[in-house]
Amino acid sequence: MKGPVPVSGTPRGTDAPRDSGAPFDWDAPPAAPDPGARQRPAPDLPWAQARRTARRSGGHPLPTLDLDLCDALGHALAQPLVARTDLPPFDTSAMDGWAVAGPGPWRLHGRLLAGQSPTGPLADGTAVRIATGAQLPPGATAVLRREHGAVERREDGEGGALLHDRAPHPAAPGRDVRPRGQECRHGEPLLPAGTSVTPSVLGLAAATGYDRLTVHRRPTVELLLLGDELLEAGPPRDGLVRDALGPLLLPWLDACGARVIGRRMVKDDLGLLRDALRHSPADVVVTTGGTAAGPVDFLHQALTEVGARLLVDSVAVRPGHPMLLAELELEPAPAPGTPARRVVGLPGNPLAAVAGAATLAVPLLRALGGHADGSPRRVPTAAELPGHPRDTRLLPVRLTEQGAHPLAFDGPAMLRGLALADALAVVPPGGLPAAVPVELLAVPGR
Ligand SMILES: Nc1nc2c(c(=O)[nH]1)N[C@H]1C(S)=C(S)[C@@H](COP(=O)(O)OP(=O)(O)OC[C@H]3O[C@@H](n4cnc5c(N)ncnc54)[C@H](O)[C@@H]3O)O[C@H]1N2
Numbered sequence: 315m316k317g318p319v320p321v322s323g324t325p326r327g328t329d330a331p332r333d334s335g336a337p338f339d340w341d342a343p344p345a346a347p348d349p350g351a352r353q354r355p356a357p358d359l360p361w362a363q364a365r366r367t368a369r370r371s372g373g374h375p376l377p378t379l380d381l382d383l384c385d386a387l388g389h390a391l392a393q394p395l396v397a398r399t400d401l402p403p404f405d406t407s408a409m410d411g412w413a414v415a416g417p418g419p420w421r422l423h424g425r426l427l428a429g430q431s432p433t434g435p436l437a438d439g440t441a442v443r444i445a446t447g448a449q450l451p452p453g454a455t456a457v458l459r460r461e462h463g464a465v466e467r468r469e470d471g472e473g474g475a476l477l478h479d480r481a482p483h484p485a486a487p488g489r490d491v492r493p494r495g496q497e498c499r500h501g502e503p504l505l506p507a508g509t510s511v512t513p514s515v516l517g518l519a520a521a522t523g524y525d526r527l528t529v530h531r532r533p534t535v536e537l538l539l540l541g542d543e544l545l546e547a548g549p550p551r552d553g554l555v556r557d558a559l560g561p562l563l564l565p566w567l568d569a570c571g572a573r574v575i576g577r578r579m580v581k582d583d584l585g586l587l588r589d590a591l592r593h594s595p596a597d598v599v600v601t602t603g604g605t606a607a608g609p610v611d612f613l614h615q616a617l618t619e620v621g622a623r624l625l626v627d628s629v630a631v632r633p634g635h636p637m638l639l640a641e642l643e644l645e646p647a648p649a650p651g652t653p654a655r656r657v658v659g660l661p662g663n664p665l666a667a668v669a670g671a672a673t674l675a676v677p678l679l680r681a682l683g684g685h686a687d688g689s690p691r692r693v694p695t696a697a698e699l700p701g702h703p704r705d706t707r708l709l710p711v712r713l714t715e716q717g718a719h720p721l722a723f724d725g726p727a728m729l730r731g732l733a734l735a736d737a738l739a740v741v742p743p744g745g746l747p748a749a750v751p752v753e754l755l756a757v758p759g760r
């Protein structure tokens with residue numbers, strides 16, 4: 315039995331015994347497929363089908379929670395947002411000026427500020443000074459803007475003042491008034507269940523009187539970064555490279571609605587990987603590297619040993635084709651209704667990992683978190699977008715008024731193009747000419 319998986323920054327000693335399964339024979343031809351050893355649904359699943367499989371494997375969204383508004387950001391609404399009040403909740407002045415009753419001129423009395431309740435009705439032929447957002451008194455028929463009114467001080471011994479309308483057009487009834495219920499009525503559905511809680515949704519919910527929201531729990535994710543060659547700090551040296559995927563994937567998955575509860579480097583050791591998959595506390599384990607068939611690529615073997623079921627194993631997409639998705643029954647069996655743990659295996663090449671995350675991890679996490687499917691985003695191509703002869707290609711693009719332009723430095727091991735990209739273009743086999751629509755996928759941070 316292996317000890318716990320080393321946490322970040324605690325590399326395994328170089329003399330520790332490596333559990334590598336059967337010895338690797340460089341010169342042997344690739345093993346013939348053994349139908350009993352690994353369940354392989356189909357080699358190189360078409361890209362769109364892989365994405366649908368990931369979304370469907372989310373099944374029912376995770377259970378619901380009641381959260382304070384300030385904690386609900388990034389979750390998905392589990393119930394429709396229904397207006398708890400009319401909006402505006404009362405007739406409101408849209409301008410600083412005077413609330414007037416009937417046609418002018420008007421005798422002027424008092425003032426009303428935002429937050430004050432009117433003390434009584436406004437009689438025909440009278441006006442009251444009013445601030446933007448203040449509740450209109452009953453009887454008011456319009457608001458005259460400050461810049462459109464002229465006040466005449468009257469020398470009638472009562473200290474009164476008369477307000478005249480100097481607007482280019484006479485005040486029509488209802489002018490510069492926001493009538494009660496203009497935006498919504500109490501009980502009206504405003505947003506459907508499945509809406510992602512953005513800052514704007516929080517604002518709308520607060521405006522109509524919500525203190526808490528019922529949302530789906532966010533799926534928890536553990537990120538396992540596989541590879542003896544990965545450094546956590548400093549420049550690459552002596553055959554070692556910097557881990558680029560921890561810093562990239564952690565905030566991206568978080569922004570996609572997941573809660574990343576752990577990020578660990580796992581050395582190239584079958585036993586360590588198997589234990590990490592089996593004992594993860596997360597709903598979804600996202601791994602990077604180890605998906606291919608190299609001497610220390612143990613992911614497939616570890617998944618077989620923990621009894622995982624492969625739903626996706628290689629996708630007809632470039633970069634990223636060795637990506638995979640598996641389901642792993644939990645032991646001991648948790649409460650009924652708790653879904654199996656999902657494992658998303660991303661290839662180690664950084665742009666290939668991003669392609670894998672966009673294809674498998676994001677749709678899965680969105681489904682688990684209860685987020686509704688967004689409509690696909692399409693823009694015209696501004697230039698020819700190069701494709702792969704047989705597979706879908708996910709290409710970093712920059713967006714201008716003309717549409718999507720391909721970016722240089724788009725190789726599977728590169729991030730330089732992606733760092734400038736506004737999106738990944740989904741380029742069908744054979745590529746696309748200029749001035750035709752192309753589907754876009756979101757990239758980290760955009
Ligand atoms: N004989 C074949 N070799 C390879 C094939 C193939 O079909 N036949 N496919 C290639 C493709 S495509 C990809 S993608 C990679 C996938 O490899 P793995 O998922 O097993 O990843 P690794 O071998 O562990 O690493 C590949 C590459 O990426 C670097 N890497 C890994 N993790 C990170 C990280 N966190 N940050 C930065 N860079 C990372 C790693 O050092 C390697 O350079 O397999 C090809 N080979």
Ligand code: MOO
Pocket residue numbers: 631632633634635636661663666667726727
């Ligand atoms: O498909 Mo690999 O994923 O080209 O880098």
